[in-house]
Amino acid sequence: MAVATSSSQVLNNVEAVRATLYEALKNDDKVLILGEDVGNRGNVFLITKDFVKEFGTERIIDTPIAEASIVGIAVGMAMEGLRPIAEIQFADFIYPSFNQIVGEAAKTRYRSNGEYTCPMVIRTPYGGGVRGALSHSVSVEALFYHVPGLKIVVPSFPADVKGLLNAAIDDPDPVLFLEHKKTYRLIKGEVPDGHYVIPIGKADVKKEGSQLTVVSYGLYVHWALEAANQLESEGMSVEVIDLRSVRPMDRTAILQSVRKTRKLLIIHEDNKFGGIGAEISAMVAEEALFDLDAPIRRLAAPDVPAMGYAMPLEEAYMSSPAKMADAMREMVKF
Amino acid sequence: MASIPTQVRKSLERHGLSDEQLKTIFRTMLLQRQLDNRGFQLNRQGKVPFALGSEGHEALQAGAAMAFARGKDILAPYYRDLGLSIGIGLTPYEIMLSIFARAADHNGGRQFPNHYSSKRAGLMSFSSILAAHIPHAVGAAYALKYRKESGRAVLVTFGDGTTSEGEWHESMNFAAVHKLPIVFLCENNLWAISTPLSLQMGQPNIYKRAEGYGMPGEQFDGFDPLATYDAVSRGMERARNGGGPTLLEGVCYRFLAHSTDDNDMTYRTREDVAERRKDDPVPRFENLLVESGVMTSEQVAAMKQDVLHETNEATDKAEAMPFPTADDLYKHVYEGAWEPWQ
Numbered sequence: 127m128a129v130a131t132s133s134s135q136v137l138n139n140v141e142a143v144r145a146t147l148y149e150a151l152k153n154d155d156k157v158l159i160l161g162e163d164v165g166n167r168g169n170v171f172l173i174t175k176d177f178v179k180e181f182g183t184e185r186i187i188d189t190p191i192a193e194a195s196i197v198g199i200a201v202g203m204a205m206e207g208l209r210p211i212a213e214i215q216f217a218d219f220i221y222p223s224f225n226q227i228v229g230e231a232a233k234t235r236y237r238s239n240g241e242y243t244c245p246m247v248i249r250t251p252y253g254g255g256v257r258g259a260l261s262h263s264v265s266v267e268a269l270f271y272h273v274p275g276l277k278i279v280v281p282s283f284p285a286d287v288k289g290l291l292n293a294a295i296d297d298p299d300p301v302l303f304l305e306h307k308k309t310y311r312l313i314k315g316e317v318p319d320g321h322y323v324i325p326i327g328k329a330d331v332k333k334e335g336s337q338l339t340v341v342s343y344g345l346y347v348h349w350a351l352e353a354a355n356q357l358e359s360e361g362m363s364v365e366v367i368d369l370r371s372v373r374p375m376d377r378t379a380i381l382q383s384v385r386k387t388r389k390l391l392i393i394h395e396d397n398k399f400g401g402i403g404a405e406i407s408a409m410v411a412e413e414a415l416f417d418l419d420a421p422i423r424r425l426a427a428p429d430v431p432a433m434g435y436a437m438p439l440e441e442a443y444m445s446s447p448a449k450m451a452d453a454m455r456e457m458v459k460f
Numbered sequence: 461m462a463s464i465p466t467q468v469r470k471s472l473e474r475h476g477l478s479d480e481q482l483k484t485i486f487r488t489m490l491l492q493r494q495l496d497n498r499g500f501q502l503n504r505q506g507k508v509p510f511a512l513g514s515e516g517h518e519a520l521q522a523g524a525a526m527a528f529a530r531g532k533d534i535l536a537p538y539y540r541d542l543g544l545s546i547g548i549g550l551t552p553y554e555i556m557l558s559i560f561a562r563a564a565d566h567n568g569g570r571q572f573p574n575h576y577s578s579k580r581a582g583l584m585s586f587s588s589i590l591a592a593h594i595p596h597a598v599g600a601a602y603a604l605k606y607r608k609e610s611g612r613a614v615l616v617t618f619g620d621g622t623t624s625e626g627e628w629h630e631s632m633n634f635a636a637v638h639k640l641p642i643v644f645l646c647e648n649n650l651w652a653i654s655t656p657l658s659l660q661m662g663q664p665n666i667y668k669r670a671e672g673y674g675m676p677g678e679q680f681d682g683f684d685p686l687a688t689y690d691a692v693s694r695g696m697e698r699a700r701n702g703g704g705p706t707l708l709e710g711v712c713y714r715f716l717a718h719s720t721d722d723n724d725m726t727y728r729t730r731e732d733v734a735e736r737r738k739d740d741p742v743p744r745f746e747n748l749l750v751e752s753g754v755m756t757s758e759q760v761a762a763m764k765q766d767v768l769h770e771t772n773e774a775t776d777k778a779e780a781m782p783f784p785t786a787d788d789l790y791k792h793v794y795e796g797a798w799e800p801w802q
Contacts, residue, residue: 158606189634190634192630192633192634195595195627198592198594198596198598198627198630198631199595199598199602199634201595201596202584202595202598202601205584205585205599205600206534206603208599208603208606225589226595226627230589233587235793235794235795236792236793237570237585238566238567238585239568239791239792241566241567241578242585274800277794298795
């Protein structure tokens with residue numbers, strides 16, 4: 127249980143995002159926020175509640191419902207020296223802005239040979255387990271992590287949210303910042319006071335262990351930790367790595383852990399085919415195949431278009447701490 | 461078919477432009493055509509893999525460039541804006557570096573020809589994806605307004621084809637909501653590669669859409685550089701002084717194929733093109749300048765020689781420059797060094 131101290135406070139993920147955005151707006155008038163319902167409504171999760179009263183409508187911009195230009199206008203602002211934070215209300219709505227992210231933001235520096243840059247953040251809530259149906263529950267990271275020029279952050283703990291969001295706002299390149307909706311109010315944690323930065327591209331070992339490496343990110347880090355603790359009570363030792371960023375990805379941390387435990391289980395909420403786990407599996411097979419004592423395994427969603435609205439359809443799509451514990455046991459005993 | 465407001469002017473309407481400015485416009489038009497043709501020649505000689513033409517857009521681009529305040533305004537162009545780009549300060553050498561894809565090119569030889577970028581000139585980087593640059597221009601205009609930099613404005617250009625894209629609509633709408641300092645300039649050449657205006661839109665007068673967004677709209681003869689200058693300079697002045705956005709539509713024509721990889725005889729006839737050639741803006745403006753006494757025939761001939769000479773020099777100088785190297789492939793992915801997994 128997280129406890130506040132004289133130099134920290136306990137926040138949930140919504141509060142961590144909100145506090146970090148607030149500080150950024152306070153500290154740098156080049157920072158502005160644009161998106162659907164971010165102003166008067168204060169964002170659908172109330173992340174930017176009352177910001178417009180303090181910072182004004184010029185900095186907290188309620189946009190028309192037009193995702194391609196929300197990102198595209200932010201690209202132009204960034205090229206012209208501002209530090210925009212664009213919000214896509216739900217990750218499921220990001221598709222209309224795909225070209226602006228992949229074809230424009232990620233390539234501005236490259237195509238102009240470094241003459242123009244695109245320092246901007248695109249924040250968006252993603253993920254399931256909240257009865258979000260087809261269009262309020264997707265994971266979009268695999269659609270974007272193929273793209274050089276883009277950075278993708280997927281934090282799961284409030285302290286990481288703050289440090290990584292600060293890093294994203296400071297970053298000279300475009301960053302896609304993915305916030306898991308189910309962790310928003312569910313996950314609380316100690317968050318240090320003051321400004322600090324966690325480097326993008328650095329994973330974090332959330333639990334040390336010796337018999338199996340579990341690599342995950344987002345909500346599933348929390349469930350993987352729950353499962354790993356269960357296994358510990360059964361006498362098995364599992365290491366849990368929170369990727370925190372999926373691009374760039376911390377190859378060193380993954381390989382270091384796998385060479386120690388000699389077994390690798392990758393767990394993600396997104397479906398298996400072409401997912402983040404595919405890249406990690408390939409990398410470990412290329413770099414550390416002869417260090418392994420078991421085949422690499424991926425625990426991921428089934429290869430179907432989405433989780434359904436009806437509870438059985440959502441449950442069948444989502445994993446669970448129990449399912450994760452089963453997979454871990456099999457791997458440890460292999 | 462779109463209404464084409466072309467009419468040969470009997471007398472010179474200066475719109476406040478001096479003789480020197482009129483000559484500058486004419487020289488930009490000549491230089492555009494010469495450089496444009498040079499790209500096609502180099503392609504046919506097998507020296508460059510690709511070139512994009514802009515013949516027919518000279519009057520529109522040289523006139524618009526004269527309304528651009530160098531060192532203040534921002535240009536967000538598209539890939540047919542060779543003349544506009546030299547008109548705001550790119551050099552023929554820079555154009556040829558782009559055509560030859562040399563290392564010293566602004567883009568380091570990464571992009572197709574005519575995809576310029578230059579911070580020095582205030583020319584924003586753009587891709588080949590149509591309309592993707594329009595929200596960028598709007599974002600830049602927002603930055604100008606946000607920083608209260610009055611006296612500056614953004615000029616964003618595009619062809620008729622781009623006006624069918626969603627981002628075009630979204631950008632027009634946002635600019636109108638926030639009364640941003642921007643001029644949307646459509647270079648309507650009546651063709652989206654092979655698709656005529658009649659298959660692109662039910663209302664062929666693009667400028668009329670302005671009313672739907674709540675901004676002024678105006679159409680003018682894009683074969684007339686002075687009508688263009690007049691419309692664009694009024695729009696830019698309005699934008700610089702807090703009057704908000706304007707949609708302008710200059711009607712011109714694309715005399716060449718879309719690119720060196722296109723054969724326009726598959727979708728239009730030589731007669732179609734020849735009919736429009738009768739109004740070719742370059743000889744038309746030349747005649748006007750000579751008839752009105754701004755230039756003599758001898759001065760025109762000397763200027764043409766000078767432009768040819770400058771194009772030849774730029775061609776030779778750029779061709780002699782080195783290509784980027786394989787190492788350059790890895791630069792500018794992110795700030796700092798980038799070591800990909802491989």
